[in-house]
Amino acid sequence: MFRTGILFGLVFFASAAIAADDVSVEEGLRIATIGGCHDCHTDGFAASGGQVDPEKALRGSQVGFQGPWGTTYPANLRIVLSKMGEDEFVRYSREIKTRPPMPWFGLHAMTDNELKSFYRYVKSLGEPGALAPDYVKPGEAPKTPFIVFAPPQMPAQ
Numbered sequence: 001m002f003r004t005g006i007l008f009g010l011v012f013f014a015s016a017a018i019a020a021d022d023v024s025v026e027e028g029l030r031i032a033t034i035g036g037c038h039d040c041h042t043d044g045f046a047a048s049g050g051q052v053d054p055e056k057a058l059r060g061s062q063v064g065f066q067g068p069w070g071t072t073y074p075a076n077l078r079i080v081l082s083k084m085g086e087d088e089f090v091r092y093s094r095e096i097k098t099r100p101p102m103p104w105f106g107l108h109a110m111t112d113n114e115l116k117s118f119y120r121y122v123k124s125l126g127e128p129g130a131l132a133p134d135y136v137k138p139g140e141a142p143k144t145p146f147i148v149f150a151p152p153q154m155p156a157q
């Protein structure tokens, strides 16, 4: 029983190591799923219970996120990535820093192969579609629906 456990562990480790080296579209979809990219960059994803609509996948969102930083829109990643090559995307992801609530530090934590797989997955998606709306400064009124990021009650200082 114990030996079987060890054997299983070794096989599991070996297959995990192979998976980490694998640069592929399928791996890219997995990265997009565990990285939460679809949650914000694919309209309707969260409400669908995690179904990726191939039509909308990573095309960005028309619904903004509003907070002290103004109103930001999850970018259309098909368009953003169409403007750079694979190695350029890896370099870009090492330096990226955006306004909230984009978890840009998550891109810094990805390995080169994970970024390459993500890139190939995005490239495998169809027509780029339209740009997401432009960023709106604090105090200016957005022309689209938006979600307000504010705690219902501010903690005491």
Ligand code: HEC
Pocket (backbone or CB within 6 Å): 032, 035, 036, 037, 038, 039, 040, 041, 065, 072, 073, 074, 075, 077, 080, 096, 098, 099, 100, 101, 102, 103, 106, 107, 118, 135
């Ligand atoms: C909580 C929502 C959220 C999640 C999760 C999220 N993003 Fe974003 N993302 C945004 C928003 C909002 C922006 C626009 C930020 C701005 O305007 O400064 C953005 C911007 C970006 C940009 C910059 C696009 C440009 O115009 O240069 C990239 C690249 C990006 N996201 C990739 C990803 C990837 C890859 C993942 C998954 C690992 C991800 N995002 C997860 C909300 C999110």
